[in-house]
Amino acid sequence: MAHPAPVSDLPDPSVAELLAARPHLTMHAQDGLVLEGVPLKRIADVVGTPAWVYGAGTMRARLAQLQAALAGTNAHLHYAVKANDHIAVLNLMARGGAGADVTSEGELRRARAGGVAAQDIVFSGVGKTAREIRLAIGEAIGQINVESAAELEVISAIASSMGRTMKVALRINPDVDAGTHAKITTGKADNKFGIAYEDAQAVYARAAELPGVEPVGLALHIGSQILSIAPYRAAYARTADLVRSLRAAGHTVSRVDCGGGLGIGYRDDPGAPVEAFAGAVRATFNNLGVQVMVEPGRWLVGPAGVLLAEVAIAKGTAETRRFLVIDAAMNDLVRPAMYDAYHGIVPLSAADAAAPTELVDIVGPICESSDTFARDRTLPRLAQGARVAILDAGAYGAVMSSTYNTRPLLPIVMVDGDQWAVVRDRQLHEELWAGERIPGFFGT
Numbered sequence: 001m002a003h004p005a006p007v008s009d010l011p012d013p014s015v016a017e018l019l020a021a022r023p024h025l026t027m028h029a030q031d032g033l034v035l036e037g038v039p040l041k042r043i044a045d046v047v048g049t050p051a052w053v054y055g056a057g058t059m060r061a062r063l064a065q066l067q068a069a070l071a072g073t074n075a076h077l078h079y080a081v082k083a084n085d086h087i088a089v090l091n092l093m094a095r096g097g098a099g100a101d102v103t104s105e106g107e108l109r110r111a112r113a114g115g116v117a118a119q120d121i122v123f124s125g126v127g128k129t130a131r132e133i134r135l136a137i138g139e140a141i142g143q144i145n146v147e148s149a150a151e152l153e154v155i156s157a158i159a160s161s162m163g164r165t166m167k168v169a170l171r172i173n174p175d176v177d178a179g180t181h182a183k184i185t186t187g188k189a190d191n192k193f194g195i196a197y198e199d200a201q202a203v204y205a206r207a208a209e210l211p212g213v214e215p216v217g218l219a220l221h222i223g224s225q226i227l228s229i230a231p232y233r234a235a236y237a238r239t240a241d242l243v244r245s246l247r248a249a250g251h252t253v254s255r256v257d258c259g260g261g262l263g264i265g266y267r268d269d270p271g272a273p274v275e276a277f278a279g280a281v282r283a284t285f286n287n288l289g290v291q292v293m294v295e296p297g298r299w300l301v302g303p304a305g306v307l308l309a310e311v312a313i314a315k316g317t318a319e320t321r322r323f324l325v326i327d328a329a330m331n332d333l334v335r336p337a338m339y340d341a342y343h344g345i346v347p348l349s350a351a352d353a354a355a356p357t358e359l360v361d362i363v364g365p366i367c368e369s370s371d372t373f374a375r376d377r378t379l380p381r382l383a384q385g386a387r388v389a390i391l392d393a394g395a396y397g398a399v400m401s402s403t404y405n406t407r408p409l410l411p412i413v414m415v416d417g418d419q420w421a422v423v424r425d426r427q428l429h430e431e432l433w434a435g436e437r438i439p440g441f442f443g444t
């Protein structure tokens with residue numbers, strides 16, 4: 001048989017193993033795959049596929065779990081809006097006591113629309129525009145994380161002109177390798193993020209003398225999908241050293257924003273050990289007398305979301321290569337194409353889930369080879385019309401969608417226990433070109 005060897009050496013977890021690692025998802029003989037208390041096929045029947053489904057109860061439970069792990073530190077969570085920016089998600093986080101970490105005017109406005117208090121918003125990002133800075137100051141958000149000496153001058157000038165004083169933290173680049181995918185590592189010296197560690201002292205001194213800004217502390221973020229606590233420990237130790245030197249130089253340092261980056265298990269692995277993470281925060285910062293902030297995105301919402309899809313075409317054989325072409329594509333969920341990311345795939349029907357397995361490629365309909373969700377995946381045999389859930393799509397899923405191939409953005413459904421509601425409609429094709437026009441000079 002000429003089937004090439006699987007790309008990854010790790011065996012694919014079975015459906016049972018995937019579900020055992022995700023207690024919010026269960027398989028029932030009649031109802032099939034159930035998220036919290038709602039059968040996903042019921043949602044697929046009503047809203048169609050492809051569609052995103054998020055579990056509010058799951059997000060809430062994860063927020064509470066992380067807050068509980070951090071008990072005994074004075075850390076406050078600021079949910080990283082970029083992971084999933086739906087206003088209902090932001091509202092859920094705010095109700096759960098989390099602030100928001102935003103990186104654009106749009107995210108800032110969304111956070112406010114979702115009910116996050118301005119005071120609980122932190123603005124991070126390497127290239128904030130003057131317009132965004134003016135908005136942040138006008139809204140009186142809690143803190144701007146400054147990424148460069150040049151940005152500090154701009155914030156000072158704008159805040160002074162508005163007669164305001166903005167609290168700022170300097171985002172330092174601790175030059176630590178987070179051991180994650182090259183496209184999502186952010187804390188090494190050759191990344192574009194933050195102020196070089198060696199320059200931080202001078203920039204902090206400059207901030208202390210500039211009008212319109214009040215330096216309150218330091219911020220760092222070393223990357224995303226981090227599964228080991230060692231890089232955090234290393235980065236936090238360097239940050240704590242800097243806090244001590246700044247204080248020795250007479251500066252006030254009252255806050256440290258520890259960033260996000262906690263990874264999740266995309267297979268049947270447990271993800272980042274949050275107790276150990278909290279332990280690192282506690283060990284480094286408890287004796288330092290600083291207010292700690294933590295900015296997780298993926299860990300809070302990733303496992304809570306699924307992307308529902310249907311097999312549009314099944315082609316090929318196991319002897320050649322068997323492809324299942326589904327109705328979702330890389331424009332909907334880009335992570336496999338962009339980061340070679342692994343996402344578990346589970347049939348919605350219990351009968352499908354119990355079928356004998358075969359080796360398949362799960363691909364989308366877009367004419368690019370990268371439109372591939374899984375290659376050489378061991379899955380129960382699925383026929384045309386079978387529906388599946390692509391797991392762990394709650395973070396960096398819908399937020400990274402495009403409309404490539406004039407494919408409308410997908411509907412979003414929020415499940416909460418046994419209730420569910422459509423929280424975003426499927427985009428209409430006409431909406432995609434609603435703002436476009438043919439110039440008059442083309443003639444009639």
Ligand SMILES: Cc1ncc(COP(=O)(O)O)c(C=O)c1O
Pocket residue numbers: 080082083101124125221223224225259260261262295296297298299
């Ligand atoms: C400054 C900052 N904070 C928080 C996050 C959230 O990261 P994650 O979703 O990995 O927790 C990011 C993501 O890149 C970020 O850039």
